[in-house]
Amino acid sequence: MTVQPLPPLQPAAGSAASMRTKTIIGGGLIVGLYLLPFVLGESYLFLSIDFLIMALFAVSYNLLLGQAGMLSFGHAAYYGLGAYTVAILFNKLAVPVHIGLLASPFIAGAIALAVGWFAVRVTGMYFAMLTLAFGQLLHTVVMGWYGFTGGDDGLPVMPPDWLLPARNYYLFVLTVTLVSLAALRLITLSAFGTALNAIRENRQRAIFVGLGVRNYELGAFVIAGAFAGIAGAMRAPLQQMAFPSLLHWGQSAEPVLMALAGGIHTFAGPIVGAAIFVFTNFVITTYSEYPLLVFGVIVLLVVLYLPGGVAGAVIDAWERLRRRAR
Amino acid sequence: MTVPSPSPAPSIVSVTSVSMHFGGFRALDDVSIDLQRGEIHAIIGPNGAGKSTLLNVISGLLRPTRGDVHYGDQRITHVPPHRRARMGIARSFQITSIFTGFTVHQNVQLALLAQRGDCRHPFRLTGERYRDEAHELLARVQIAGMGARMGGELAAGDRKRLEFAIALAGNPQVLLLDEPTAGMSSAEREIVVGIIRSLSAERQISVLFTEHDIDMVFDNAHRITVMHQGRRLVQGTPAAVRSDPRVRDVYLGEGDDAHV
Numbered sequence: 409m410t411v412q413p414l415p416p417l418q419p420a421a422g423s424a425a426s427m428r429t430k431t432i433i434g435g436g437l438i439v440g441l442y443l444l445p446f447v448l449g450e451s452y453l454f455l456s457i458d459f460l461i462m463a464l465f466a467v468s469y470n471l472l473l474g475q476a477g478m479l480s481f482g483h484a485a486y487y488g489l490g491a492y493t494v495a496i497l498f499n500k501l502a503v504p505v506h507i508g509l510l511a512s513p514f515i516a517g518a519i520a521l522a523v524g525w526f527a528v529r530v531t532g533m534y535f536a537m538l539t540l541a542f543g544q545l546l547h548t549v550v551m552g553w554y555g556f557t558g559g560d561d562g563l564p565v566m567p568p569d570w571l572l573p574a575r576n577y578y579l580f581v582l583t584v585t586l587v588s589l590a591a592l593r594l595i596t597l598s599a600f601g602t603a604l605n606a607i608r609e610n611r612q613r614a615i616f617v618g619l620g621v622r623n624y625e626l627g628a629f630v631i632a633g634a635f636a637g638i639a640g641a642m643r644a645p646l647q648q649m650a651f652p653s654l655l656h657w658g659q660s661a662e663p664v665l666m667a668l669a670g671g672i673h674t675f676a677g678p679i680v681g682a683a684i685f686v687f688t689n690f691v692i693t694t695y696s697e698y699p700l701l702v703f704g705v706i707v708l709l710v711v712l713y714l715p716g717g718v719a720g721a722v723i724d725a726w727e728r729l730r731r732r733a734r
Numbered sequence: 735m736t737v738p739s740p741s742p743a744p745s746i747v748s749v750t751s752v753s754m755h756f757g758g759f760r761a762l763d764d765v766s767i768d769l770q771r772g773e774i775h776a777i778i779g780p781n782g783a784g785k786s787t788l789l790n791v792i793s794g795l796l797r798p799t800r801g802d803v804h805y806g807d808q809r810i811t812h813v814p815p816h817r818r819a820r821m822g823i824a825r826s827f828q829i830t831s832i833f834t835g836f837t838v839h840q841n842v843q844l845a846l847l848a849q850r851g852d853c854r855h856p857f858r859l860t861g862e863r864y865r866d867e868a869h870e871l872l873a874r875v876q877i878a879g880m881g882a883r884m885g886g887e888l889a890a891g892d893r894k895r896l897e898f899a900i901a902l903a904g905n906p907q908v909l910l911l912d913e914p915t916a917g918m919s920s921a922e923r924e925i926v927v928g929i930i931r932s933l934s935a936e937r938q939i940s941v942l943f944t945e946h947d948i949d950m951v952f953d954n955a956h957r958i959t960v961m962h963q964g965r966r967l968v969q970g971t972p973a974a975v976r977s978d979p980r981v982r983d984v985y986l987g988e989g990d991d992a993h994v
Binding site: 594595597598599600601602603605606609610612613614615616617618619620621624627631 | 793814815816817819820824825827831832833834835836840843844845847848849852853854855856857858859860861863900903904
């Protein structure tokens, strides 16, 4: 499977007015998100936490798929490693979860460095298969190492008292997610991010303008893994448990599907995808045992009829409206 | 200041006894060639003579089976291609290679970012960095007015010129051009030939290029290397090459080219 050539993620030089609109919308969204726990009931707050974690997981993944054109099938490994970093630090060294979270990007990033060092030697389908194989390898290790990880029983995680109320944990996750997303946004707009776009666009030309493409791909892999680790680190305290299934390849399918549903060409795409994913899961589990089946069908329809994803389609429609208004 | 000297000019690239085998096929067979500073050097020969393979060996896309490549005093046989690009060896491809999903301006901007080491920084914003320099490079190949268009929308000749601007972004010492004027109108050809000549004359940049248009070669090259079936057949000034009987037999003797 090859990734279609895409427009660069950099925004077209927007007018001052459109910049102002964006700032107002973005600022309003953030304020709204912080006010949410004062209007929503507890079960919806848990749903919102789930969404925030999945949004970060999906955006971290899209640095690979959307920006660098790297199709990884093992992204859950770093998500799970983030969860286990928090869990193991808590159980073995009594490190509280909010401190353990600070270690998670480094552990997940370090393992991503080791895996990526091999994986970026190949491209395309071979890269996908290698990341899948390494992901399953890590899953097997976590599953089997009872003394250290608790094996298939999982490892309990207990947040400190002040993080136990849903409202507090929501605000904590919201802050960590927003800071992480801001960092990822900077990366996508940086010279490094532009280089990743270039590699996705034309690998050969990227080499001959002087980019050591493997190093850039490795860099993207490590950064994506580190941020997936942060997402995973927020997941374990939510479920008060780290499970091996967090590293499983079935879990790796989720960021791929979320990114595709929302659209891989835009920064907001995977966030929109995560919202659709979490919401359909919530609605569907009430009626059916197979939420992923429904979401899979949604993704299929989106890929067939809205190749830019939902976010891409919305942006296109907005642009068309604006042009007509002028 | 250069001292006039009867001895040959120092070579900037030298290829020594290079062979390139693909399985049993010898794409290059014991080829040596030296490129002098500031010279315009053409490689000609029938299809399959090994011209592109030679450019690929010098630019680092291919690692030769045998032999060595030197850049100045440095042996670069095993230096990876992106590092050679940073060292000042730029190239273009027979099938024009640009970033079709970037704007024309962004194509050149990325080349500048890459050449100057900005791309290593994950928090250094791209923004409008090097806008003026990118514009100058585009003006040089006379496509400055197309900066906002997507690379993929350009006509063949404009793409070639964009690729040329990308190659110039790193202030190269050596330009390796694979059929630089193929598919161009005669006006576009003149622009490209003019740039090649001025780079060589004013900035002492060495140009090694392959070309099918024999008139273009004999009008512009200081020296010509004729290749045939992976071997170097003749090397010399246009006059010497023109009068060499072997060249007539093997290459120029083919049908319509006999008038050379």
